[in-house]
Amino acid sequence: MEIKYSLKRSRKRKKTLSLQISSNADITVYAPYFTPVAEIDRFVEEKRKWIDRTLRSQARQIVLPQEKTYETGEEFYYLGRLYPLEAVFDPLENTGVSFRVDRFVLNCPDKREMKKYYFALWYQQKAKEHIPVRAEHFSRELNLQPRGVRITSARSRWGSCSQDNSLAFSFRLMMAPPQVIDYVIVHELMHIRQKNHSSKFWRLVIEAMPDSFAHRRWLREHQDMLKL
């Protein structure tokens, strides 16, 4: 596919070509005054991958920060996979979220805040079952003893390690793949040895878990989707 761009030539420009993408996806090429069109086209073609990537991530940002509606068919992450929701209300059954192999079922009156509350509660319960067990496992493996492990509702931090080595993890982590959850646990445990993000710290983390950076990237790329 041909890339459409507008061209701005400048007499002041000496040799370099440059390319910009505006927030509404318009592409502009800045070129020295006498640069041949063929050369400009070649330059744009060379940038195709970067252009595609940038446009795609822009599109994602526009679509993403939607609030959950908790309606039937909406998808929710659990351990890194998306499952559709079936929203019902049967007053004779227990209210709350249950997970049925391939979908979530939420039994609750049709009030958004209430639905959100039950989902948070469900993830919190899963986190309490899953995270302390994994923390215990890595604590033994790495010989790092935390003072305690808590589950929090933190929105912006996945985990933390206090001065006295108490670890805390957000229940939202249960939306991430198991290996990513493990990475956050190893990361926070390693803060027992290093209370900073120095290169020494990262070396220890990578040593304990060689895929750490891939897991970290997954979290960064999905953070907008791991919300209630």
Ligand SMILES: [Zn+2]
């Ligand atoms: Zn850290």
